[in-house]
Amino acid sequence: MLRPRIIPSLLVHDKGLVKTVKFKDPKYVGDPINAVKIFNEKEVDELAVFDIDASAHNREPDYSLIERLANQSRMPLCYGGGVKTVEQAQRIFGLGVEKIALSSAIVQSSQLVPQIADRVGVQSVVAVLDIKKKMLGGYEIYTHNGKKATGLNPFEFAMKLQQLGVGEIVINSIDQDGVMKGYDMPLIDKIREKISIPLTVLGGAGSLDDIKKVVAKHGIIGVGAGSLFVFKGIYKAVLINYPNRKEKEEIFNL
Amino acid sequence: MTVLINYGLGNINAFINVFKRVDIPIRTANTVEELKGASKIILPGVGAFDHAMEKLNNSGMREALDQMVLVDRTPVIGICVGMQILGKKSDEGVLPGLGWIDGDVKKFDESTIQYKTKLPHMGWNDVNVTKSNKLFDGLENNALFYFLHSYYFNCNNNDDVIADATYGVNFACAVNHHNIYGVQFHPEKSHQYGERLLHNFAIL
Numbered sequence: 001m002l003r004p005r006i007i008p009s010l011l012v013h014d015k016g017l018v019k020t021v022k023f024k025d026p027k028y029v030g031d032p033i034n035a036v037k038i039f040n041e042k043e044v045d046e047l048a049v050f051d052i053d054a055s056a057h058n059r060e061p062d063y064s065l066i067e068r069l070a071n072q073s074r075m076p077l078c079y080g081g082g083v084k085t086v087e088q089a090q091r092i093f094g095l096g097v098e099k100i101a102l103s104s105a106i107v108q109s110s111q112l113v114p115q116i117a118d119r120v121g122v123q124s125v126v127a128v129l130d131i132k133k134k135m136l137g138g139y140e141i142y143t144h145n146g147k148k149a150t151g152l153n154p155f156e157f158a159m160k161l162q163q164l165g166v167g168e169i170v171i172n173s174i175d176q177d178g179v180m181k182g183y184d185m186p187l188i189d190k191i192r193e194k195i196s197i198p199l200t201v202l203g204g205a206g207s208l209d210d211i212k213k214v215v216a217k218h219g220i221i222g223v224g225a226g227s228l229f230v231f232k233g234i235y236k237a238v239l240i241n242y243p244n245r246k247e248k249e250e251i252f253n254l
Numbered sequence: 255m256t257v258l259i260n261y262g263l264g265n266i267n268a269f270i271n272v273f274k275r276v277d278i279p280i281r282t283a284n285t286v287e288e289l290k291g292a293s294k295i296i297l298p299g300v301g302a303f304d305h306a307m308e309k310l311n312n313s314g315m316r317e318a319l320d321q322m323v324l325v326d327r328t329p330v331i332g333i334c335v336g337m338q339i340l341g342k343k344s345d346e347g348v349l350p351g352l353g354w355i356d357g358d359v360k361k362f363d364e365s366t367i368q369y370k371t372k373l374p375h376m377g378w379n380d381v382n383v384t385k386s387n388k389l390f391d392g393l394e395n396n397a398l399f400y401f402l403h404s405y406y407f408n409c410n411n412n413d414d415v416i417a418d419a420t421y422g423v424n425f426a427c428a429v430n431h432h433n434i435y436g437v438q439f440h441p442e443k444s445h446q447y448g449e450r451l452l453h454n455f456a457i458l
Contacts, residue, residue: 002369002379002401002421043445045378045400071271076400076443096267098402098443121301123374123402167374198371220369220377 005045007224021178023146036072042242054082070096101126104143113164123167132174168198176204257292261313264298268442299335304347337436357409366422373404375421399439
């Protein structure tokens with residue numbers, strides 16, 4: 001039977017791999033290419049790599065890094081960071097990446113979705129929504145590493161993206177990022193209710209049990225995690241890890 | 255040598271990387287000239303059926319491929335949409351397929367799928383080998399492959415099915431007729447299982 005996807009989410013900053021807490025304080029955790037090699041050995045379902053400098057500093061995607069990542073990756077690879085145009089998306093796709101994640105660019109112009117989908121295929125276009133709780137209840141989409149409030153309601157915007165033909169939506173909880181206390185379950189429930197296209201959730205996983213809770217409730221879903229797969233123990237020693245096939249089957253209740 | 259048809263579709267680099275790892279030579283072909291001398295042919299593909307057929311028909315390689323596959327009986331494997339275009343036609347488009355294997359491409363019936371996300375069928379699924387075949391040598395038990403598609407190959411001749419998978423319905427995820435093979439999943443992105451399968455094809 002089809003399995004939910006468990007997806008390590010890696011952040012690139014100054015050419016190194018980092019992990020943040022609530023989108024702040026990037027801590028160096030290693031070399032990106034080396035991490036991909038280890039995740040290959042661990043047979044991960046899918047890998048997501050986000051360059052957190054590109055959009056924030058208005059930079060072009062680092063094509064040479066993307067190419068090296070794609071060359072190593074024995075599993076589907078999603079790249080995000082600094083993609084603003086159809087040409088950039090096509091170039092990245094040509095380097096051997098399966099999925100291209102768009103965030104700030106589609107917040108600015110959601111028409112980019114059908115334009116890129118037309119060239120690289122709907123299934124390859126992923127929208128990443130960085131979401132923060134509002135002071136007085138509700139949620140809001142942020143861009144530029146959580147620094148820029150957009151005023152957009154994530155549920156309405158997700159429905160709009162679905163209509164525009166995005167292939168998948170990733171929701172990334174800024175409040176839960178790096179906290180390792182579990183996913184924002186009400187946020188996941190509400191977004192899942194609104195959209196039927198593939199959904200991946202990110203932000204908050206502190207244990208395999210947290211992943212299991214999402215899967216138990218939502219079945220076929222993408223479950224992403226950063227800290228969980230790069231840190232070990234209460235002192236957060238850097239150690240790349242990932243559930244093996246048997247542990248996964250327990251998570252999926254197979 | 256194994257030759258990868260480069261007609262503008264599919265993750266060409268991913269295949270080349272797999273062949274490097276299993277240490278089997280491979281090259282790409284963009285023209286009839288480059289097709290010459292192929293002992294095995296890989297036909298990759300992603301995206302829509304008609305788009306794939308248009309690209310292949312306009313690649314200049316179509317006639318030579320028909321000759322090599324149907325007359326010279328060179329082993330060929332279609333991957334994902336590359337498998338679907340082996341059939342005669344598809345629910346997804348209006349163009350005729352290659353017609354190398356007797357089958358049509360159907361859309362999954364969403365009413366048979368109990369998940370919130372109906373389509374695409376995306377992720378890792380079990381592949382159940384239904385008929386002994388060298389392609390699945392060493393992959394008879396427990397093999398998982400990565401899928402990403404909304405249409406499936408419906409064989410008119412059950413004998414051509416060599417493996418199936420389940421998504422709402424049981425569907426043929428691998429087919430073989432004489433020298434012609436097709437797999438719906440992505441072996442180039444399926445870890446050791448995919449590597450093994452591509453290796454098996456290369457040494458047929």
